Amino acid sequence: MKLTVIGCGDAFGSGGRLQTCLHLETKSVGAFLIDCGATALIGHQRAGLDPGAIRTILISHLHGDHFSGLVWWLLHAVHVAKRKAPLEIAGPAGIEQRFRQAAEVLFPGALNKPLPFAMRFIELGAGRQREVGGLTVTPFEVSHPSGSPSHALRIEADGRTVAFSGDTEWHESLVPCAQGADLFVCECYSYDGKTRYHMSWEKLSAELPRIGARRVMITHMSAAMLVRQDMARRAGVIVAEDGMVLEV
Numbered sequence: 001m002k003l004t005v006i007g008c009g010d011a012f013g014s015g016g017r018l019q020t021c022l023h024l025e026t027k028s029v030g031a032f033l034i035d036c037g038a039t040a041l042i043g044h045q046r047a048g049l050d051p052g053a054i055r056t057i058l059i060s061h062l063h064g065d066h067f068s069g070l071v072w073w074l075l076h077a078v079h080v081a082k083r084k085a086p087l088e089i090a091g092p093a094g095i096e097q098r099f100r101q102a103a104e105v106l107f108p109g110a111l112n113k114p115l116p117f118a119m120r121f122i123e124l125g126a127g128r129q130r131e132v133g134g135l136t137v138t139p140f141e142v143s144h145p146s147g148s149p150s151h152a153l154r155i156e157a158d159g160r161t162v163a164f165s166g167d168t169e170w171h172e173s174l175v176p177c178a179q180g181a182d183l184f185v186c187e188c189y190s191y192d193g194k195t196r197y198h199m200s201w202e203k204l205s206a207e208l209p210r211i212g213a214r215r216v217m218i219t220h221m222s223a224a225m226l227v228r229q230d231m232a233r234r235a236g237v238i239v240a241e242d243g244m245v246l247e248v
């Protein structure tokens, strides 16, 4: 699998980074996304990646910096790409309704006409492994209120495993989620342990030995964490950058 970091910022634009979106290219089932923040299309254009080639989009949780890019994705698919290929979107319970509400607020009437392609929503439930677009996806419960259950995701394809924390403070479910993964992408919003519902470097670095992922990448960093990113590098962790490409 080839990972391109489309966006690795927090919800506040810290460090001038785009919002969360990870692009993964597999040999077996083509390209898919993990999360689709509002800036996902901008990041695809910068990286020279074709949004029309995406078959599946996995959403960790229903916060705007992780799912609202679906609205612009829809407009691009209809008006620019003239998409015909089906698109599968998998995320927490209520994802289709939240998407429709967001689309109606931002571009009234955008969903009034039948779409020229099949847009299928799949609801994921914590602990229920399932196939989505040829990927094996296991969602895990995490601690991050978003109006619907928030998930960490374990994804298998091409005989490789990628785990993604979504947004969360430390939660024991991250251990089975990322255990032995080829790559664990973990949010690391803060440096110390004071931010509720978000991870700190202090906590994550203490727990990484228990997780035993082969490689770890931190993302979703606040300004306070970004100025300390060298600390994570010295600990052997990859610090995400927009546009970074990594073979998993």
Ligand SMILES: [Zn+2]
Binding pocket: 010, 011, 020, 063, 065, 066, 167, 220
């Ligand atoms: Zn976020």
Ligand SMILES: [Zn+2]
Binding pocket: 061, 063, 066, 144, 146, 167
């Ligand atoms: Zn969030």
